[in-house]
Amino acid sequence: MTYDRLVCANCAAPVSEGRCPVCRANRERLQQEGPFAGLNPMALIAALAVLVAAVALLAHQTA
Numbered sequence: 725m726t727y728d729r730l731v732c733a734n735c736a737a738p739v740s741e742g743r744c745p746v747c748r749a750n751r752e753r754l755q756q757e758g759p760f761a762g763l764n765p766m767a768l769i770a771a772l773a774v775l776v777a778a779v780a781l782l783a784h785q786t787a
C-alpha cells in the first residue's frame with residue numbers, strides 16, 4: 725500500500741502533499757516504515773519457529 729492516495733483526516737488533502745503537520749508526520753512514518761517495520765525481527769523468527777513446529781507436528785500426526 726502506498727501513501728500517495730491517503731487523504732489526511734486533519735486537512736483533507738493528500739498526505740503526500742504534506743500540507744499540515746499531521747500530513748508530514750504520517751508521510752515520514754510511512755516512508756520510513758515498510759509493512760513489517762513494526763514487527764521485531766526476533767518476533768518474526770519466533771513466529772516462524774512456531775509455524776515450523778506446528779507443521780512438523782501436523783505432519784507427524786497425519787503420517
Ligand SMILES: [Zn+2]
Binds near residue numbers: 736737739742746748
Ligand atoms: Zn493534513
